[in-house]
Amino acid sequence: MGNKLKETIYMTSLSVLQSHMWYSEIELFVDETAYKFLYMLPCKVTLISHESDTDLWMKVKMKAIEQQDTAFVHLDTDVFLSNNIDFNFNEIIIERQEFSYKRHYKPQLAFFNRYMAHLGFWNNDLGTSYSCGVIGFKNLELKDKFIESYNQVEELYKLYKRNYSAFKQNGYEPCIVVEQYTLACLLNYLQVNPSLLLEGKNMYEQAKNAKNIGFSHLFGVKKYEGTVTTLIEERLQQIFPYWYYQIKNEIDKYTYDNNMVVSF
Numbered sequence: 001m002g003n004k005l006k007e008t009i010y011m012t013s014l015s016v017l018q019s020h021m022w023y024s025e026i027e028l029f030v031d032e033t034a035y036k037f038l039y040m041l042p043c044k045v046t047l048i049s050h051e052s053d054t055d056l057w058m059k060v061k062m063k064a065i066e067q068q069d070t071a072f073v074h075l076d077t078d079v080f081l082s083n084n085i086d087f088n089f090n091e092i093i094i095e096r097q098e099f100s101y102k103r104h105y106k107p108q109l110a111f112f113n114r115y116m117a118h119l120g121f122w123n124n125d126l127g128t129s130y131s132c133g134v135i136g137f138k139n140l141e142l143k144d145k146f147i148e149s150y151n152q153v154e155e156l157y158k159l160y161k162r163n164y165s166a167f168k169q170n171g172y173e174p175c176i177v178v179e180q181y182t183l184a185c186l187l188n189y190l191q192v193n194p195s196l197l198l199e200g201k202n203m204y205e206q207a208k209n210a211k212n213i214g215f216s217h218l219f220g221v222k223k224y225e226g227t228v229t230t231l232i233e234e235r236l237q238q239i240f241p242y243w244y245y246q247i248k249n250e251i252d253k254y255t256y257d258n259n260m261v262v263s264f
Contacts, residue, residue, distance in 0.1 A: 006251055007229040012077040013247055016041055017147055019075065022084040029064040037250045046249050055174050056154060059122045061187040066147045073136030078223050083214025087121050089195035091139035098129040105129050108177050111164055115156045121189035129184045133217045146183055153182045179206045
């Protein structure tokens with residue numbers, strides 16, 4: 001996230017460590033950069049290759065999901081749990097229904113429909129999508145179908161992305177269509193009704209539900225605002241001082257090594 005390396009590392013650490021208070025079987029998937037700072041966390045830390053593409057920043061997440069061979073729940077690393085949440089579901093659980101469809105998803109369909117309409121599961125205007133900061137599968141066949149569908153949409157997007165530039169200028173993110181809208185289309189096509197972690201008819205009701213169960217998701221650029229990053233680091237230091245100083249030492253060494261000036 002640009003020059004927000006330290007902030008991202010602290011955020012990821014707090015997310016993992018708070019989850020570790022409630023759950024024991026945790027696996028963190030990281031690229032080579034993050035591994036340098038997070039290898040010591042008290043969970044399984046798995047190094048995974050990362051395809052550098054700012055448009056498809058969730059690609060590593062999809063690789064992590066693809067590797068799962070038992071029932072699981074995935075959390076993005078800007079998700080924080082302050083309680084033991086019962087992730088109770090049948091086939092698939094998703095964080096929440098997305099209420100910004102008309103603003104963020106539908107305008108992009110003018111591009112995607114040109115190239116995806118021949119895909120059997122694709123819907124030219126579904127009218128809804130999902131936020132996937134939390135996503136879990138018990139039905140692994142459904143998980144595999146999602147990965148297959150995602151790969152088809154990603155491949156076509158990358159093939160024609162040169163024609164997406166006008167949409168990018170308007171501040172749209174193709175990744176939310178490639179990942180989240182694809183999933184919504186697939187579930188609709190298969191007539192699968194997903195379980196939602198956060199119920200509610202609008203964002204206010206979802207936020208109230210999140211607070212009641214001890215869940216928060218700092219999506220978007222909100223998580224990199226100064227007051228938020230300061231609070232994250234303070235909480236990490238106060239609640240998990242041992243791990244905080246372990247990680248801080250790695251960050252300080254990295255910063256020092258990359259700012260050394262050699263004189264002759």
